[in-house]
Amino acid sequence: MTAPLSVVIAGGGSGGHILPALAFADAVRRLRPDTTVTALGTERGLDRTLIPARGYPLELIPPVPLPRKPTVDLLKLPTKVRDSVRRTREVLDRVGADVVVGFGGYVALPAYLAARGRVPIVVHEANARAGLANKVGAKFAARVATAVPETGLPGAVHVGIPLRTQITxxxxxxxxxxxxxxxxxxxxxxxxxxxxxxxxxxxxxxxxxxxxxxxxxxxxxxxxxxxxxxxxxxxxxxxxxxxxxxxxxxxxxxxxxxxxxxxxxxxxxxxxxxxxxxxxxxxxxxxxxxxxxxxxxxxxxxxxxxxxxxxxxxxxxxxxxxxxxxxxxxxxxxxxxxxxxxxSGHAGADEALANLAFEAAGR
CATH class of the missing domain: 3.40.50.2000 (Glycogen Phosphorylase B;)
Structure with missing residues (x-):
């Protein structure tokens, strides 16, 4: 028998990253109730408040905030990325991840780097201008989905933003x-x-x-x-x-x-x-x-x-x-x-993205 699907979501930091990730996770469970969904997050932001409250296990990894300007923090970035990627790979191995779905934010970049060449990646970009983490992830993602038609990300499919069913x-x-x-x-x-x-x-x-x-x-x-x-x-x-x-x-x-x-x-x-x-x-x-x-x-x-x-x-x-x-x-x-x-609305984006994840995982 085929083992249950294991999906890892990476959308920590702000509500703009976490909420679409949770709406997507809800759609995955709704479509395939036996799926295991694991969320990556950090001590920062709303991760520890919003994610466990929705019933999803949260795995904390070191955050990798990307400096917008040259600073001392930029010099420390390679070490921070290496530590976070190592920790993320441990999580992916432990949960037997079949697909990683990233929504940008502090945990997305280490998630993409940890999964590269090991686990299929799906990138979702909510904004009209993609952030740096999603620009990197899109280069080696199996699927790229966006909220608006023109973001410049290669091979992107316009699906909208996953929203909670209370709204849709x-x-x-x-x-x-x-x-x-x-x-x-x-x-x-x-x-x-x-x-x-x-x-x-x-x-x-x-x-x-x-x-x-x-x-x-x-x-x-x-x-x-x-x-x-x-x-x-x-x-x-x-x-x-x-x-x-x-x-x-x-x-x-x-x-x-x-x-x-x-x-x-x-x-x-x-x-x-x-x-x-x-x-x-x-x-x-x-x-x-x-x-x-x-x-x-x-x-x-x-x-x-x-x-x-x-x-x-x-x-x-x-x-x-x-x-x-x-x-x-x-x-x-x-x-x-x-x-x-x-x-112009986004009803159905949650299930559209879930199906892209299933395809990427070969399921």
Missing amino acids: GLDRAALRAEAREHFGLPADAPVLLVFGGSQGARTLNNATTQAVEELTAAGVAVLHAYGPNNAPATPVPVPAGGRYVGLPYLERMDLAYAAADAVLCRSGAMTVAEVCTVGLPAVYVPLPHGNGEQALNAEPVVRAGGGTLVPDAELDGARLSAELLGLLTDPARLAAMSEAARR
Whole structure:
């Protein structure tokens, strides 16, 4: 009899690497319940919090952060890589790995180097611009998958970003009344959802504070997740009728999406993927740092008509109102943009990537 498949995932560090890896792992188990899935991670970041909570064994390896500029750390890199690769090979041998699936981040590079020539590799790139680890891994991977069509990685297949079934199976219309009641929002008013990731976003918060009176006066309700350490600099005027609800964090993101009619948000790869998949029109405000990948992440859905893009430096209360007030009070336009966003979504990416992994493993 054929032994159960052993899949090793390497996506530690940030939520943008871990969450797609876990959604992929869930799809693998759903399609082949006898599969053994082992996650590689480090002491840093969210690895020790998110991965065991989803029921996957976590193997800790030394992190290999890649310096963006020439520093003393760059001189230490070969030693760090060698130590991490050795430890990773020990894990691959012990679990009898049939395939390694990497998502970038601190553990991806040692995972690719440890597996090279020994275990088939599948690379998944979530961003429009590939990171260094995935550029290296793609050179000797059996399969390369991407979230957007044009990343420059050789032989890439566009599959989207693996997302949890709580998002891909979300029926916003069916949950709308429950979601509005959960957050204390009006049952019939159009709702703008504002969030800037787990820590919030000061630019989005300040613009929302400036625009909230105009929005609520026009009948729009605002659900605003401002971040646990990033509350608005000035108090938000709270209008009558529950038309503004401010929270430090959204524990039920599915209900937040179900309550909303449009979104103001950043354009990280996971954010764009989720917002599109649930079919919400959005104003994307890319984080003004890094190599510009956040703007590129949003470009496909913007081109398709499911969102607009506003530079961080240009967002204030007046621009927020100009972008969203007309949209939120125009049901026909909302419906058209919602459909365009949904067509740009990522439902099914988890199982598509799982099947690529099965093929790479010869199963």
